[in-house]
Amino acid sequence: MTSHTELVQEVISNLKNCIRAINQPTNIDGMLAAHFCSHYHPEGTNGWVVFEDPSDWIAKNGSFPDQAPYMAALGCLIGNELAKNNLLKDDVIREFEDSLDRLKQRKDIFQTSTSWIFQPAIVLGISIGIRAIKSASLKQWLLSLVADGIKFHRSTLFQKFIFVYVASLLDEPIAFDPPKNFSDYSLFELSLTIWLANRGVLQLDEMSWLEEANSQVLSLMLIERISGAEEDFRYAILLDVALGYLVTRSHLPSAELLIKVLKSFEPAMERWQYTWLIENESHVQAILWLILRPYFEDIRYEENLPKLGRSGHRYDFGISSIGKLVEVKYIRKHEDFQKIVHEVGTDAAQITTQSQFREIVVFVYDTTCAVENHHWVKQHLLGFAPVKDAIIASAPSMMRKQRSPGD
Numbered sequence: 001m002t003s004h005t006e007l008v009q010e011v012i013s014n015l016k017n018c019i020r021a022i023n024q025p026t027n028i029d030g031m032l033a034a035h036f037c038s039h040y041h042p043e044g045t046n047g048w049v050v051f052e053d054p055s056d057w058i059a060k061n062g063s064f065p066d067q068a069p070y071m072a073a074l075g076c077l078i079g080n081e082l083a084k085n086n087l088l089k090d091d092v093i094r095e096f097e098d099s100l101d102r103l104k105q106r107k108d109i110f111q112t113s114t115s116w117i118f119q120p121a122i123v124l125g126i127s128i129g130i131r132a133i134k135s136a137s138l139k140q141w142l143l144s145l146v147a148d149g150i151k152f153h154r155s156t157l158f159q160k161f162i163f164v165y166v167a168s169l170l171d172e173p174i175a176f177d178p179p180k181n182f183s184d185y186s187l188f189e190l191s192l193t194i195w196l197a198n199r200g201v202l203q204l205d206e207m208s209w210l211e212e213a214n215s216q217v218l219s220l221m222l223i224e225r226i227s228g229a230e231e232d233f234r235y236a237i238l239l240d241v242a243l244g245y246l247v248t249r250s251h252l253p254s255a256e257l258l259i260k261v262l263k264s265f266e267p268a269m270e271r272w273q274y275t276w277l278i279e280n281e282s283h284v285q286a287i288l289w290l291i292l293r294p295y296f297e298d299i300r301y302e303e304n305l306p307k308l309g310r311s312g313h314r315y316d317f318g319i320s321s322i323g324k325l326v327e328v329k330y331i332r333k334h335e336d337f338q339k340i341v342h343e344v345g346t347d348a349a350q351i352t353t354q355s356q357f358r359e360i361v362v363f364v365y366d367t368t369c370a371v372e373n374h375h376w377v378k379q380h381l382l383g384f385a386p387v388k389d390a391i392i393a394s395a396p397s398m399m400r401k402q403r404s405p406g407d
Contacts, residue, residue, distance in 0.1 A: 011221045012242060016042070017228030018235035025052055028069060028121050031076035033236030035128065036195065040239065051080045054092045062095075068116035068126075071099045075129025082132045093133050100126065100138055109145070110152055117149060120162040121233060127166040139170050150174060157189045161196060168201045178202060180209065187220040188234045191241045198244065214245040253296050253321045255359070255388060261291055262326075262363050265393045274398035281330035284365045285316055288328060292317065306353040313350040315357075323358040324388065325351065331366040337373045340364060341380045348384040359388040369394040 022030040023042045030050035041047050054077040061070060074096050082088055103126075109115045116122045123146070130138045146163035149155050155163070160176065167174040178193050179185065185193070194213050196202040204210055221242065226235070268291070278284060285301070292299055296319045305313045317326035327347050329340040344362055351357055362381050366374070374392045381390040 007222050008218065011226055014226045014228035015235055015239040015242065018226065018230050019239060021229065022231045022233070023049055025049060026057055026073055026077070028073050028076065028125060029231055029233040031073070032121055032124055032233035036233065037236040037240040051077060054078055054081055055089055058092065058095055065095065065099045066102055068103060068122045071096070071103060072122040072125025074099070075125040079128035079132040096129055096133065097135065097138070104141055110148065117145060118159055120159060123162055123166060127169050131169050143167060143170055143172050147174065150176065157185065158192060161189065161192045165196060165201055173201070176202065182213070182216050187217065187224055188238065190220070191217050191238045194241045195237050214241070217241060218245065253319070255322055255324060257295060258319065258322065258324060258361060259389050259391070261295060262361065262391045265291070265391070269396040272396050272398065278365070278395065278399055281328055284330055285328050288317070288326070288363065296321070305350055313347065318357055320356055323356065325357045325360045327360055327362050329362065329364045331364060331368055334368060334370060337377050341377060344381050344387065345384055348386045351386050358386070360386050361388050362390040364390065364392040365395065366392055367395045
């Protein structure tokens with residue numbers, strides 16, 4: 001059976017194939033893909049190969065100046081050329097402005113669904129060019145159109161987000177509240193929402209919504225099973241969002257990250273020196289603090305929970321952002337295994353006195369290295385409802401003391 005991780009890797013690979021397919025010279029989708037996913041280096045190539053000198057491009061394509069796709073492609077080339085060299089020939093600017101002057105003469109552009117104003121690639125390409133040449137008149141013309149487009153009843157949510165982004169590119173941001181219900185979004189609409197929110201174009205009231213939206217995108221990606229043959233700049237937005245989420249997600253405070261870090265204890269002891277003594281539970285706690293503190297800024301240690309009857313409890317570590325306690329146990333001799341089962345049972349009862357911490361992760365440091373006990377102890381610990389997981393680590397070989405047969 002294919003694992004979840006393998007499915008995600010397959011989808012990411014297919015998205016990269018989509019990018020590779022449109023990474024062709026002057027391909028409008030390819031140029032926009034480079035715009036939305038600029039940090040990505042397309043595999044199997046020398047990077048982005050979508051741009052060329054706009055003067056050369058005009059010489060080859062000058063017979064189509066009245067077509068909106070022509071203007072959009074030229075806008076992308078102009079934007080890249082000015083960003084790269086800060087220099088552009090006057091005849092290129094005139095060609096672009098003259099073409100847009102002809103486009104401005106078209107009437108009733110919102111009356112047909114095939115109009116250029118409803119084609120995001122064309123709107124984006126033109127806006128990139130206008131932004132680059134800093135034409136005040138063209139800027140106001142396009143801003144007026146996108147403002148109307150946002151309010152137009154037949155505009156799709158994706159088109160509205162593109163209009164919002166164009167206004168931001170032209171330094172005239174327009175406030176827009178995205179829907180809260182995920183069922184109102186397509187995969188591309190949700191990924192564009194995240195992309196815009198990550199760059200401050202869209203202002204979200206709740207950052208938790210953004211985290212959930214990222215998770216939703218990943219789920220939809222797995223459901224829709226992208227083939228890798230699609231040639232559309234929107235897949236670049238999806239790739240940028242997916243890669244960004246997968247990178248940052250591994251560092252976000254979570255129960256999964258906590259358990260992952262604790263499970264790395266044993267392999268991390270490879271360079272431990274025999275002079276660095278671990279002789280009691282307090283020593284183990286000090287090591288775990290060093291390990292956990294870089295990942296969990298709100299971690300606290302040895303604070304009291306509310307009393308259960310007359311009994312009080314001081315936890316070892318508490319991480320309020322994820323609602324988890326970490327209880328540390330130290331095994332000196334074989335009898336301690338049963339002892340810690342009883343102790344964790346008491347800890348599990350104590351957690352019911354408050355609502356800040358909902359679960360316990362138990363970390364056991366075993367100086368006896370009695371691995372034959374680890375399985376049954378873990379099973380007993382997991383039998384307590386609040387125990388999320390139990391990690392049992394054996395002492396490194398240089399720390400193991402000679403024990404008498406009676407130990």
